[in-house]
Amino acid sequence: MTEASRPRCVLAFSGGLDTTVAVHWLTHTRGYEVVTLSADLGETADAEVLQRRALSAGAVAAHVVDAKDLFITNFVWPTLQAGALYQGVYPLATALGRPLIARLLVEVAREVGASAVAHGCTAKGNDQVRFDVAVGALAPGLEVVAPLREWRMGRSDEIAYAHEHGLEITATTESPYSVDANLWGRSVETGILEDPWVEPPADAFAWTAEPSRAPSEGSELVIGFDEGTPRTLDGEILEPALLVARLNVLAGQQGVGRIDHVEDRLVGIKSREVYEAPAAVVLGTAHRALESLALSRDVLRFKRLVADEWAQLTYDGLWFSALRQSLAAFVASTQKFVTGEVRLRLRQGAVSLVGRSSPTSLYRRDLATYELAGDSFRHQAAEGFLTIFGLPLRTQAAVQGSLWEEGLPLLPSVPRGIATGESSPGGDSDAEAD
Ligand code: ARG
DSSP: OOGGGOOEEEEEOOSSHHHHHHHHHHHHTSOOEEEEEEEESSSOOOHHHHHHHHHHTTOSEEEEEEOHHHHIIIIIHHHHHHTOOBTTTBOOHHHHHHHHHHHHHHHHHHHHTOSEEEOOOOTTSSHHHHHHHHHHHHOTTSEEEOHHHHSOOOHHHHHHHHHHTTOOOOOSOOOSSEEEEETTEEEEESGGGGSTTSOOOGGGOSSSOOGGGSOTTOEEEEEEEETTEEEEETTEEOOHHHHHHHHHHHHHHTTTTEEEEEEEOTTSOEEEEEEEOHHHHHHHHHHHHHHHHHSOHHHHHHHHHHHHHHHHHHHTTOTTSHHHHHHHHHHHHHOTTOOEEEEEEEETTEEEEEEEEOTTOOOOHHHHOOSSTTOOOOTTHHHHHHHHHTHHHHHHHHHHOOOOOTTSOOOOOOOOSOOOSSOOTTSOTTOOOO
């Protein structure tokens, strides 16, 4: 193949062993001219190191893109606003990073006239799905190459390959875990974590203090939202990426954000995952609290369904699907009045709500109060309301018989109405007979 006729491939490059070997492999086994793309979503290696490594492994060009604010603004905030947590717990950090990287791969591929893009995912995970499906949705004509699915090399073979071809790889002692991290969270798997009975060892964590060792006095903070978007931390306006980064540190110090989960991968495998997501946990708690003030009961209820759907679509690699996009329009429309502040206390791994306030709150003290003074609720109206609200059940009971549940056990027989002055075993002598 002549130099001029070699097809181009854009590889998502993290600088780790897998993708470094992939640069060389794509060049020599597949005959590609490799262009690398490293998207900085908050936790990538130094740009210079990445470029040097990619080029010395044989890449013809190495791009590093700072995509932190793009990531938070376009992927994280909408997901926070949706309230989406996969299986109720996972804030989706890795799952949200993939479609953005796919989008950047496609952009660079167009720029450099590439016919293919590549990633370093294995055949057993969700990430390959997210890359493949997203690229297909954005540029159906591009080929997607996954070297790790094709070559038959284990980790030690890869190291041998790297040495044989003089590739620069990290010489430091290798982590016993597979880790993916971006601003929204750190995902840790494999090694000893594969036994779901075993407590994650201290070295599985990098962002969070061991909760019992975190300062016992804890800390308090106030987060300000503007139409569903976090804007301030303790009154200071912060850019999206900075706000998240700062919260990761503040909450991490208090041991907040550890999530230990046995998760269902799309490829049918159950897998034990450990996450660290201090900012995601804090902001999720705060955002929910503000929504409880600002949204109606019906919107809150319907939004919970949307949250589940959104989480699954994102997890399954369907970010760029028509349904996710339509749900995004719905979620955005719910955020108009989600403005205000939330006070939280962080202490030894726990985040608790202290207070919330909103200029557009639907909470009205004059309606909620149990005090007579200042009460504006029309008590008499409850009677008419109940006449109608309870009507179907009364009708059914009258026509078809009482809706009494036969199986329900009777109350334990205790002496009733006899005041003995002594407490009888198992009974409460003060119990009123009625
Ligand atoms: N289980 C998570 C997900 O599918 C995290 C995957 C993390 N990837 C990794 N290389 N450790 O989103």
